[in-house]
Amino acid sequence: MRIYKVGGAVRDRLLGRPVTEVDWVVVGARAEEMQAKGYRPVGADFPVFLHPQTGEEYALARTERKSGRGYGGFTFYASPDVTLEDDLTRRDLTINAMAEDEHGQVIDPYGGQADLAARLLRHVSPAFAEDPLRVLRVARFAARYAELGFRVADETMALMRQLARSGELQALTPERSWKEISRALMEPRPDVFIQVLRDCGALAELFPPLDALFDNDRVGTTPGMLATLRQCADHDQPLPVRWACLLHPLGEEDPQSERPGQAIEELNQRVKAPRDCQELALLVGHFQHAARKPATLAPEALFDLLQHFDIYRRPERFEQFLAACDMIARGRFAHEGLNPATVYLRDAADAARAVQVKPLMEEGLKGAALGAALKRARLEAIGRFQADRAL
């Protein structure tokens, strides 16, 4: 049996980037031998094992054949006669299809090193098309390595276009799509991820309302949305902020639609985004306008906004909302430095939070009456705050 390091670890070492996770491929072995050596199988009929000590993944060299639509439709052929080259051919990109032996010798049958040098994301073979998720993966790698000068090779872009047109992306499960999308949004250039998806037609398949924005962009929202995503990366924003910033223009289209928030809701559901991402996207979609000019809001409207956010129990969610507003201000409106609108909102929230319950309880108030008195006191506090700031 021979063991090689493969995939991302080889690529990132050659790029001089930190290697976070090492995958191994095992040639000339059977599952029984692996288990006899103490490796633990990952699944019943998947030829991947975990090392007894390091927990790293060791996969038997395999070929993959697509037997149906979607990700379920894969069959594996793993056997001691599958060569390292066979295993590398089924991989997505040439830069991911390199291996390294125990002496640090690189095995590179598909020109991965040349493509690293040329800064090209190029598919290995037509087998690329067997997994439509790879369209998202390529866009994600483009987002990760854009700053190193990488771009998608023309022939790979053509293949991605074909895959998008075939409708195969529809067969991706929300879980697999979200895993790629969420990782891509956290890369240094999430805007490049979206642009690559747009260019190959995948955005139209995955997020039709976002794609439509690019087509009917009378007011130039899409360059602003892309710039906003870039700001998110430059300011290390967490995933919910980035997701909300991606979807924020849909909230602006909404006033004309019958159900505000519908487009955001649909995209949330489509990828089954986690709850915090869903919530923030809807809140940003809905309140971004009000948050741009909070000083012009009537005290009641400002109070309602803060109530809606449940700023008393969910302060971190409100902070993420303000962060998203800041990123939009920078990306869309080229605003630099401290954003007076979000400073105002944060101070208003602090004024409302400063209202104490204890004195009201000491007056003997309870239950609904206490709730109503607290609301009144907070509304008054906001009124005072606005009056002070107006001076």
Ligand SMILES: Nc1ccn([C@@H]2O[C@H](COP(=O)(O)OP(=O)(O)OP(=O)(O)O)[C@@H](O)[C@H]2O)c(=O)n1
């Ligand atoms: N749909 C996929 C998923 C994975 N791979 C191959 O499996 C390797 C390991 O996959 P993964 O761990 O997902 O990616 P990495 O390349 O290690 O990248 P990352 O740094 O994002 O983990 C990849 O390098 C690639 O060769 C593939 O060809 N097609």
